[in-house]
Amino acid sequence: MGIETKSISIEKVKTSRIDQIDFNNLAFGSVFTDHMLVCDYKNGAWELPKIVPYQNISLDPSSKIFHYGQSIFEGMKAYKDKNDAIFLFRPLDNHKRFNISANRMCIPEIPEDYFMDGLTTLLKLDSAFIPTNAGSSLYIRPFMFASGKGFHASPADEYKFIIACAPSGAYFAGEVKVLIEQTYSRSANGGVGFAKAGGNYAGQFYPTQLAIAKGYNQVIWTDDTEHEYIEEAGAMNIFVRINDTLITGPTSDRILDGITRKSIIEIAKKEGIPVEVRKITVTEVVNAAKAGTLKEMFGAGTAAVISPISAFGFKDTDYALPKLDTPYAQRIKKIITDIQYNKSDDPYGWRYKVTN
């Protein structure tokens, strides 16, 4: 069912700015489509969503978003096939996770129809912005934050739900070299690490900048007690391949339950790739690297898709990963992207057609 699309009011831009976008030189998430979806939560209820020209948001200086980090987001992509049909990938899972994040951050849940009807209406309106060049896609950013006022450290009484979209190129340019973190941590047991809460990301900036200064692109987070268990990267879950087995850590209250991650696990099973979901220790990864049994490491996430890791650093030593002819990363990435761009069958039922 869903809210009737006609109840989403639409105010169109007078002049599109699509001509200002260079689709052959897209950075990640830095130019935006003509419109955005906005929905306000007031007096204990969501008002009807509306689509308006992409524009500034005006907020009282005491809005709690500025003070208490009460915000969540999602990251999705829209894809076009050769007939210009529009597809999403497991979007209902993003909606579910959005509400899981909302609950942990004391933000009201957004109903499924507001999310899905709002999103598909927006995509149809701005469909010309969905890139078709290989490696590019339309990155979709649903987000929700505390707009309610006051300096009391307690949940706000008003919220804004917004969806904005950015035609985007690759998240990483070139090889990805990671540093296994031994000092800083991303999240606490019993904390908010499993939620896509704003504060989880700002907390990573400083340690990540330190790693970048040393020549790495990303930090691999470890547990905050011993720094001995591999957890995840900035915006990616992590897979390692030891001999022929693909391994990824279990999710927990410290780790985001990634949609790419769980898709990879299913694909690997179906492809007959031995796959294990279990704790991975830093010691075992370093030992496997030394013994030559560590064949691959890659990150998995909507923004970065599957990003092969070329080397990892641990305690002042760098360990290079071998260059394989047909790595799992490449094989699985092709299967996923072929489903996303409607280039193959979808035995999993993950592709979601945005119909007209």
Add this chain to the structure above:
Amino acid sequence: MGIETKSISIEKVKTSRIDQIDFNNLAFGSVFTDHMLVCDYKNGAWELPKIVPYQNISLDPSSKIFHYGQSIFEGMKAYKDKNDAIFLFRPLDNHKRFNISANRMCIPEIPEDYFMDGLTTLLKLDSAFIPTNAGSSLYIRPFMFASGKGFHASPADEYKFIIACAPSGAYFAGEVKVLIEQTYSRSANGGVGFAKAGGNYAGQFYPTQLAIAKGYNQVIWTDDTEHEYIEEAGAMNIFVRINDTLITGPTSDRILDGITRKSIIEIAKKEGIPVEVRKITVTEVVNAAKAGTLKEMFGAGTAAVISPISAFGFKDTDYALPKLDTPYAQRIKKIITDIQYNKSDDPYGWRYKVTN
């Protein structure tokens, strides 16, 4: 020295709204003074601060504050004595801590003169808003957040520093009953708990709401590994008195280095109160409560001043604190507030006069 006050441009309100404020019924942080200080960071440098009428802030929907929680704040108070002279309490310590928080969150530091000259100029302009009723004060909120744009999870290139002020009543109305948390956590080892970063606060809302639903006002956070060490409360550090000894936990990368806390430690020493800074276990507090040697517990923070705790809950049992004739909490609170309101000497050099 400081930036010349004349370089802070001032745009005054046409009509003050001071008449709309009921100074006899002040909530905490919900009505604001006429003006605010705003300072923008652009192209790698802070622009000159300006004072403008309190007004909405307009931001691009991709501003990183909405997505990545890149924000910090401080909490201070201004006090008036019987001659209407204005005082601050250890404001340079707030400035120092602000920059400590800024560094951890990859936010540029704000120079001391921008902070102090901006603040004192604002206070003189809005001095009529500083309440004089007992228990009320002007709560001051310096904050800084990522206004720069983009959906890439990395530090922003633009920031806003703002100071806004709210004439405020007491933070807690009545008795404070706390719950010693055994499931959720506030911060990780190697995390951002020691910073006044926005995300630290939103993460506390959900567990705090669960505690409120059970009849408590606040959660007492414990370590995220064993939930066995008492850390701090939502916006207060925690003191316990066992027999005649006052004890508070050491600060760490998980705990805010509170200015009220360190002032209390100094006062206690000077007053000849035995004081210990060491880890406090939940077991020892529960055992002391059972044995009748737990005499007091109180929270300490700028907003809540010194807030005596009437009872604590631990694993489905409530433990009431005894009612003493002259508790340390009351004795120390009088010493602190007498210094703040210029009612006594200030042997510590903590009072800071805002001169005309």
